[in-house]
Amino acid sequence: MIETPSFPPLLAGEVVPNNMDPFEKAVSRAIAGVDSGTVFYSEAGDNLRAALVLAPETPLEQAIQAVYVAQIGLAESLGALAPPEVPVHFQWPDRIKVNGAICGKIRYAADVSDPGAEPKWLVVGIEIPFIPHGDDPGANPNETCLLEEGCSEVTPMALLESWSKHTLLWLTYFLDDGAERVHREWRPRCDTLGETVEKPKHGVFVGLDEKGRMLLRDGPMTETISLIQFAEQV
Known part of the structure; x- marks a missing residue:
């Protein structure tokens, strides 16, 4: 029996066939004018793939910080569903890390x-x-999956349901209080903050500015790098 997720008010789910990319479907439907708050998702059991359509009423440099909101929503969802000893962190701009991988x-x-x-x-x-993808789970030690991290009781649809609720809550905070509250929640979960990084380029990741841009210091110079640069082209 396929588990059917329940979505909070203001969000509505639309399932897509397992052989279809929910993100691509969401983009195509957004172009056609689908309602904001629609969540497209796949019911495949090997991973969770879902995409939320938003209709921002702010400039892109502000709206793009919904990426941080989605990361926080995911971290809080895993925190609620996974064993308590499983740490969840972020790698700028878009990666999720569980137990360091x-x-x-x-x-x-x-x-x-x-x-x-x-x-x-x-x-x-x-x-x-x-x-795991492939026959040798240890082939890529820097990558992992929830099963390998002791999350066998977590299902994709349960995580989707929780993610939608936590993300909607943080979207409300974002709209009501601005980006600083989101930044305060996001920073402690970024395990490369304060560290020397090589991607997107070499430097010390010293923080986020008020627009959510990465502050990267290399010697005496500090530059800003926007999430916008890493958005998928459609």
């Missing part, structure tokens, strides 16, 4: 790329592996 990602796209332009739509998606 990459375990899925956030995907996002909008109909504009100009930071000052107001997008008609913004799609934010998640992809979280539940079982």
Whole structure:
């Protein structure tokens, strides 16, 4: 029996065939004018693939920070469903880490790329592996899945349901209180903050500015790098 997720008020779910990418479906439907708050998802049991359509009423440089909201929503969902000893962290701009290894990602796209332009739509998606891909789970030690991290009791639909609720809650905080509250919640979960990184380029990741841009210091110079640069092209 297929588990059917329950979505909170203001969100509505739409299942897509398992051979179809929910993110791509969400983008195509957003272009056609689907309602904001629609969550497209696959019922496949090997991973969670879902995408939420938003209709921001702010410039892209503000709206794009919904990426951080989606990450926080996912971390809180795993915190509620997974064993308490399973740590969840972020790797800027879009990776999710469980027990120190990459375990899925956030995907996002909008109909504009100009930071000052107001997008008609913004799609934010998640992809979280539940079982190992391939015959040798240890082939990629920097990657993991929820089954390998002791989360065998967590199902994709239960995680989707929880993610939708926590993400909606944090979207409300974001709209009501601005980005700083989101940043305060996000920073402690980023395990490369304060560290030297090589991606997207070499430097010390010293924080986020008020627009959610990465602050990367290399010697005496500090530059800003926007999430917008890493949005998927549609």
